[in-house]
Structures are given as C-alpha cells and as structure tokens.
Amino acid sequence: MKREISEKEALLRLSAMCAQGEHCQWEMTEKLRKWEISDEAQARIMERLVKDRYVDDERFARAFVMDKVRYNKWGRRKVEQALWQKHIDEDIRQMVLNDVSDEEYLSVLRPLLKQKRRSTKADSEWEMNQKLLRFALGRGFTFDIIRQCLDVEDEE
Numbered sequence: 176m177k178r179e180i181s182e183k184e185a186l187l188r189l190s191a192m193c194a195q196g197e198h199c200q201w202e203m204t205e206k207l208r209k210w211e212i213s214d215e216a217q218a219r220i221m222e223r224l225v226k227d228r229y230v231d232d233e234r235f236a237r238a239f240v241m242d243k244v245r246y247n248k249w250g251r252r253k254v255e256q257a258l259w260q261k262h263i264d265e266d267i268r269q270m271v272l273n274d275v276s277d278e279e280y281l282s283v284l285r286p287l288l289k290q291k292r293r294s295t296k297a298d299s300e301w302e303m304n305q306k307l308l309r310f311a312l313g314r315g316f317t318f319d320i321i322r323q324c325l326d327v328e329d330e331e
Contacts (some may be wrong), residue, residue, distance in 0.1 A: 193229035253315020
C-alpha cells in the first residue's frame with residue numbers, strides 16, 4: 176500500500192533531486208505522474224521548479240550532451256535521439272548540438288576506432304573499414320565524421 180505524497184513533499188523531493196544533478200522538465204513531470212499528483216499541483220510544482228531554476232532544459236541539454244560525447248563516447252545522432260526521448264525542444268536540441276565542434280567528435284571517435292581496429296578480425300582492408308563504419312554508425316556518429324577518421328587511418 177502506497178502512502179500518498181503531498182504537493183509540498185513532492186516539491187521538496189524534486190528540488191532535492193535537482194540540487195544533486197541536472198534533470199529536465201519531462202523527467203520531473205514523469206516523477207509527479209508516477210506519484211499520482213494532480214495535474215493542477217503538477218503545474219504549480221513545475222512552475223516553481225522552473226522559476227527557482229532547479230529545472231532548466233537548456234542547461235540540462237548542455238550537460239547531457241557533453242557527458243554523452245565525452246564519457247559515453249556517443250556521436251551526434253545518438254545524442255540527438257536521446258534528447259528527443261527526453262522531450263527537449265527542437266530549438267534547444269539543435270542549438271546545443273551545434274555548439275559541439277566536429278573536432279570534439281573526431282577526438283572521441285579516433286581512439287575508439289583505433290581500439291576497435293585492434294580487436295576486430297577482417298580478411299581485407301575493405302571488410303575492416305565496413306566493420307568499423309558499422310560500429311561508428313551504431314555509436315551515433317555521422318558518416319562525414321566517420322569518413323574523416325577512416326581516411327586518416329588508411330593513410331597511416
């Protein structure tokens with residue numbers, strides 16, 4: 176049997192959560208929905224969280240993108256898809272993704288492909304490149320970035 180959460184308690188829980196790490200509006204709304212908070216109370220709580228800057232979708236998106244690119248080694252497409260799943264507005268998604276330079280993606284992908292090349296078996300250079308291409312596409316990198324990395328490795 177679940178105990179009902181009051182509006183004030185929900186606000187306190189969510190503000191504590193937001194103080195510990197970045198969260199987007201959609202995540203907070205989902206929490207409220209799971210806690211079965213009324214729609215009017217959800218609106219008031221979200222308004223308060225946004226007004227007090229506990230929740231800021233642009234700030235969240237910037238942190239999210241940099242974390243996923245640098246630590247998870249994701250490419251632009253995969254990050255964009257994850258932001259879409261978190262219901263981040265199209266304008267914010269594009270603005271934040273455009274702030275990440277191609278050099279940043281290249282600096283992430285080059286070592287990844289180098290490592291993958293060492294652990295992958297292939298009968299020919301063409302087959303190796305196809306396997307590396309599929310691997311990088313699965314990581315969400317765009318074809319032009321992958322091509323730049325593979326062209327450099329072919330020259331070496």
